[in-house]
Amino acid sequence: SQTIHQWPATLVQPVGSPLSLECTVEGTSNPNLYWYRQAAGRGLQLLFYSVGIGQISSEVPQNLSASRPQDRQFILSSKKLLLSDSGFYLCASRGALSTPLHEQYFGPGTRLTVT
């Protein structure tokens, strides 16, 4: 079975500071990877997805960017954080090739507070 790691678990950053959140996946190869954000009192919003190394698709215009330098590594970044970037960030991975494309597994999340 696959395992998704995210770090840090919690983060408090001032407005205007940079951001780097990391996600790594074990137990599968060539996964589709996803970044979601959950704002307080709201559902999850898909931010980025990647179908392979160096391939990033953005779902919503925003202050964030994503990169995939390795097959099982997915990074979420920002050059200058905004207050509205606060939220709970979840990384997800599509299952193994034998798993339906739409079945995703989620990491434990990173709670980001921008002050």
Next chain:
Amino acid sequence: AQSVTQLDSHVSVSEGTPVLLRCNYSSSYSPSLFWYVQHPNKGLQLLLKYTSAATLVKGINGFEAEFKKSETSFHLTKPSAHMSDAAEYFCVVSDYPFSSNTGKLIFGQGTTLQVKP
């Protein structure tokens, strides 16, 4: 476009009583539907999924959901609530097959389930 609406933002039940979390979906094709659970400050766990097989789907921890095409609903139920069921529940629809390589999920707003002793 696909969408999903969770009809209750908050549901409160007593331990041992039935649970009903309501979800309606909108899709122009036969959808794939899921229920996920999120305990406080935790990631999401898949409870159950419907992918055009049996319309009554059984999941983990005694939960089940019934796909009703005529009502465009996918309500989540459990006969007897347990204290450990207190969590946030998300109804989710997949964009498959329109974007078959991306597997994007569209989430409802979530329902907070409170279980009282």
